[in-house]
Amino acid sequence: MQFASLGSGSRGNATLVRYKSKTLLVDCGFSLREAEMRLQRIGVKAEMIDAVLVTHEHTDHIRGVGAFARKHKTPIWMTHGTRRANSIGEVPDCNEIIIGEQLKFDDITVTPFSVPHDASEPCQFLFSTSEHKLGILTDTGMITPHIVHMLNGVNALLLECNHDIEMLADGEYPPHLKKRVGSDYGHLNNLQAAELLAKIDSSKLATIVAMHISEKNNDPILARQALAEAIDWDFDDIHVAHQAEGFDWMSVN
Ligand SMILES: [Zn+2]
Numbered sequence: 001m002q003f004a005s006l007g008s009g010s011r012g013n014a015t016l017v018r019y020k021s022k023t024l025l026v027d028c029g030f031s032l033r034e035a036e037m038r039l040q041r042i043g044v045k046a047e048m049i050d051a052v053l054v055t056h057e058h059t060d061h062i063r064g065v066g067a068f069a070r071k072h073k074t075p076i077w078m079t080h081g082t083r084r085a086n087s088i089g090e091v092p093d094c095n096e097i098i099i100g101e102q103l104k105f106d107d108i109t110v111t112p113f114s115v116p117h118d119a120s121e122p123c124q125f126l127f128s129t130s131e132h133k134l135g136i137l138t139d140t141g142m143i144t145p146h147i148v149h150m151l152n153g154v155n156a157l158l159l160e161c162n163h164d165i166e167m168l169a170d171g172e173y174p175p176h177l178k179k180r181v182g183s184d185y186g187h188l189n190n191l192q193a194a195e196l197l198a199k200i201d202s203s204k205l206a207t208i209v210a211m212h213i214s215e216k217n218n219d220p221i222l223a224r225q226a227l228a229e230a231i232d233w234d235f236d237d238i239h240v241a242h243q244a245e246g247f248d249w250m251s252v253n
C-alpha cells in the first residue's frame with residue numbers, strides 16, 4: 001500500500017491511498033484545477049481515481065469534491081450528515097458511508113470511524129490490506145478510547161498536529177477562533193498527538209507523518225519533536241505534510 005498528499009493544512013487537504021489496481025482520494029480541499037495540477041505533480045491522472053472518500057464538510061476538505069466528481073465521473077463516499085451539510089451540488093455517483101461499516105475497493109478495506117469535531121457527521125479512515133494497516137487521523141478535537149482502539153497496530157499513521165498550545169494562545173487568531181481550534185471538537189495540538197502515539201499499540205508502526213499543521217499556530221519542528229519524543233524515535237524519522245506540496249508517494253511497510 002502506498003500513500004501521498006496533495007497538500008495538508010487549513011487551506012486545503014487531499015490524501016491518496018493506492019494498492020494494486022485501486023487509487024483512492026481522501027478529501028479534495030483544493031479547487032478542481034489546483035487538485036489536477038497537484039495530482040500531475042505526483043504522477044496521477046485524475047481519471048485513474050476510483051473513489052473520493054470525504055471525511056467531513058469543512059471547506060478545506062470538500063472544496064473541489066463536487067467539480068472533481070462531475071468532470072471525472074468519480075464515485076463519492078460520505079456520511080449522510082456530511083452530504084446534508086454541504087453544497088457539492090449534483091454528482092453522478094454519491095454513496096453513503098455508515099460509520100463503522102467497512103467499504104471494499106478490491107483488496108483495500110476501508111473502515112470509517114467517528115471523531116469528535118465540529119462538523120455534522122465527521123469520520124476518519126483506517127485502510128487495511130492483507131498485510132498492512134494505514135491510519136489517517138486529522139480534524140479531531142481530542143483522543144477518544146474508540147480512536148485508540150481503531151489505530152492500535154497500524155503500520156503507518158498520518159496524524160494531525162494542528163497547533164502548539166502556546167503559539168495558539170499567543171498568536172493572532174481572534175478569541176472565538178482560538179477557543180474553537182483548541183476545544184474538544186476542534187483540532188489536535190502537538191501534545192495530544194504525542195499522547196495518542198503513547199497510547200496506541202505502536203509495535204508495528206514504521207512511518208509517521210505529521211498532518212494538518214497550522215501555518216500560524218505551529219512550527220513543524222515542534223510537531224516533529226513532540227511526536228519523536230513520545231515514541232522515542234529520531235526527530236528525522238518523523239515526516240511532515242506541507243500545505244504547499246504535501247508529500248510524494250511513500251510505502252507502508
Ligand atoms: Zn481540516
Ligand SMILES: [Zn+2]
Nearest residue numbers: 056058117139
Ligand atoms: Zn474540519
